[in-house]
Structures are given as C-alpha cells and as structure tokens.
Amino acid sequence: MCPPQPDQGLPPPLAAVPVPWKSTDPCQGHRESPGALVETSAGEEAQGQEGPAATQLDVLRLRSSSMEIREKGSEFLKEELHRAQKELKLKDEECERLSKVREQLEQELEELTASLFEEAHKMVREANMKQAASEKQLKEAGGKIDMLQAEVTALKTLVITSTPASPNRELHPQLLSPTKAGPRKGHFRHKSTSSTLCPAVCPAVGHTLTPDREGKEVDTILFAEFQAWREAPTLDKTCPFLERVHREDVGPCLDFTMQELSTLVRAAVEDNTLTIEPVASQTLPAVKVAEVECSSTNTCALSGLTRTCRHRIRLGDSESHYYISPSSRARITAVCNFFTYIRYIQQGLVRQDAEPMFWEIMRLRKEMSLAKLGFFPQEA
Numbered sequence: 391m392c393p394p395q396p397d398q399g400l401p402p403p404l405a406a407v408p409v410p411w412k413s414t415d416p417c418q419g420h421r422e423s424p425g426a427l428v429e430t431s432a433g434e435e436a437q438g439q440e441g442p443a444a445t446q447l448d449v450l451r452l453r454s455s456s457m458e459i460r461e462k463g464s465e466f467l468k469e470e471l472h473r474a475q476k477e478l479k480l481k482d483e484e485c486e487r488l489s490k491v492r493e494q495l496e497q498e499l500e501e502l503t504a505s506l507f508e509e510a511h512k513m514v515r516e517a518n519m520k521q522a523a524s525e526k527q528l529k530e531a532g533g534k535i536d537m538l539q540a541e542v543t544a545l546k547t548l549v550i551t552s553t554p555a556s557p558n559r560e561l562h563p564q565l566l567s568p569t570k571a572g573p574r575k576g577h578f579r580h581k582s583t584s585s586t587l588c589p590a591v592c593p594a595v596g597h598t599l600t601p602d603r604e605g606k607e608v609d610t611i612l613f614a615e616f617q618a619w620r621e622a623p624t625l626d627k628t629c630p631f632l633e634r635v636h637r638e639d640v641g642p643c644l645d646f647t648m649q650e651l652s653t654l655v656r657a658a659v660e661d662n663t664l665t666i667e668p669v670a671s672q673t674l675p676a677v678k679v680a681e682v683e684c685s686s687t688n689t690c691a692l693s694g695l696t697r698t699c700r701h702r703i704r705l706g707d708s709e710s711h712y713y714i715s716p717s718s719r720a721r722i723t724a725v726c727n728f729f730t731y732i733r734y735i736q737q738g739l740v741r742q743d744a745e746p747m748f749w750e751i752m753r754l755r756k757e758m759s760l761a762k763l764g765f766f767p768q769e770a
Contacts, residue, residue, distance in 0.1 A: 545739055606749065616748050623736035625660075632732075639758040640728070643721050646692035651712065654705055655692070659725055662733075663706040666719065669699065690715035720766030721758075728754040 612634075619631035627636050644659065646652040658664035669687065687699050691712035699713035703722070714722070731754055734740045740747060760766075 542737075542739075545734070545737075608745070608748070612752075613744075613748055616751065617744055620735070620744060620747070623732070625732070625736065627660075635728070635755065639755050639762075640725055643725050643758040643762045646718065646721075647694045648692055651692060655703065655722065658705045659722065659729060661706075662729070664722070664726070665704040666714075666722065667702050667704065667711070669702055669713070687713050689713070690718055692718045717761075717764060717766050721761040724754070724757040724761040728758060 615631040615634065619629055625632070627633055640656070644652055644656045646655075655664065688696055690697050690699060691703075692714055695715065697715035697717075699715055701716075701719045702711045702713045704711050728751070731740075731750065735747065742750075
C-alpha cells in the first residue's frame, strides 16, 4: 500500500484524465509518462463527457479502500482478541492453581490447628490426672506418716521400757514366777502390730528358760543367710532367709486342722491385719448384734477340739470373730512375735550387732517350734 499523496483526497481535473486510464489506484495515476499528459490535452473535450463515470469510479475506489482497511482492522482486532483470550486463559489457569494452593494450605492449617488443640487437650488431661494422682499420693503419704510417727512413738516407748533381750517384768506379769505373780484381772488385747516379744517359757518345768545357761553355736549357713537379709531387710518370702523360716517354722506353726481358716490366719499374720481379743468370763453368754460369732466358746475354730476359749481372733476389718484355744493362741502369738521383731529390724528400730540379732531370731524360731509341739505358758 503506497503512502498517501497530498492531493489524494481531491479528484484530478478532467482535462488531465486520459481516456484509456481505468486504474483505481491513485499512485498509478501519478506515475504516467509525460507523453500521456500531452495526449490528455487533446482529449479534454472527450473526457468532459465522461466526468460522471470518473466520479463513480472514485467512489468505488474509496469504498474498496475502506473495505480493505476494515478487513485489515478486523483481522488485527481478531488477533488482539485471540491474544487477549489466550492471556486470559493463562491467567484463569494461574488463578485456579493458586486457588488450589490456597485450599491446600487452608486444609493443612485446619489439620495443624486441630492437631495442636488435640495435643493441648491431651497434655492438660494428663497434667490433671498426674495432679490428681500426686494429690492422692500426698494425702496417703501424709496419713502413713502420721501413722508411722504414732507407731514410732509407741515403739520407742516399748523399746525403752522393754526389749526382747531384757523384757520389763512389770509390763509382762506372765514372766514372773508363780510365787511372785499376783492375780490377773481380765486380759489384754493383742494385735500383730503391737505384739510383745516374750522369752521362751516351758510350762512343763514351770519357769523361764535362761538362754545364757544353754550351749549355743552359730550355724554358718543360717548366719550367712541372715547377714545377706540384714543388708537389705525385706518381708519378701522369696529371699533365702525368710523362705527357710516360712518353710521350717511359720508354715508348720500355723498349720491347723481347719485348713481354710488356717490359710486366712496365715495371710492375716503376714499382712499384719490379725487381731487377738480376750473374752471376759462375765461376757461369754452375751452376743453382740453387730458382730458375727463363727464358733463357740467351748470349741476352738482352728483345731476343732473342745477347749475353753478365752480369746478370739478377727481377720482384717471383718466383723467375724473366731474363738481359739490357749494352744492355738500361743502358736499365733509366737509367729506374730517373729514378724514384729523382723519389722523392727526393717524399720531400723533395733540397734544391735548382727550376732545378738541373729540369736534373738533363733529364740523366736524356738518359740514357734515349742508352740507347734504343744508347749504354751499357763494362764492364771
């Protein structure tokens, strides 16, 4: 397409238009040779008659040019529209991708928030449980401390006034000889936690045996087992020292005719929950409503023999009572005395060398053997 000429917008003079010129291109009209211009002067008169036809050709030419421009403009706009649509599609794809990324981030954020809240609730719940457990343990420990303090105070008084090696005869009138022992009024209540340790008494002779006059020799195996146990005192029956005592002394001493009740009595003695109560003669016929009498005062609940039962036992916190004979009571108290002494050792209340402690334990084992064989102190 040629650049526009200054006079392109005006129609040329009719005298300058040659007869054979039929081109509609304005550029070609200006490119005619000079010879053609001479011929136009000769045919001015003929062109004067064709003026309206030339005007019509100019209009057609203008229309053709405008249509061409319009087509090219339309193509340009189409290209621009296509490019804009393509860019818009790319932007839509980018927006969709960013939207997916945002949704994924929001989902991860929600999951993370939920996980954090769940973890926080879990930590709070665990902290509350630990706090409750600690408060419970603190309360139980406070109760145990109070109980142990009371027991230590009582045991200190007991140790000061009467020791297993040198018992106070005023606190234990049963140790006095028959001529010095006064009449005994009633009985005292005995419990495995406060059972007193008494020296061996042989009822057949009627006086207390004096270990100092007996020949003694330390058994090396028993002494070695005792020393091993003394290094770390425990009530566990699996250690060699206590296992031997349970097998040779405790088990046979508490092996009564009534096997089921014997098992319960042995468990109560080992758990320190057995109570021995005296039965006064004036209260024998009376029966309390709140208590359950499981045997008769004339029949021993452990041996099943007909004997006068002046004591009864209670297992743990049960309200059931079982009447026992003097022989059965002696066997139970002998075992209780042994457990009480080893508990003293475990709690650090016995401050002696290994050998005196060993001989005291041997004496308590002897007590259990004598009680098992039927020897027990006579009661007034």
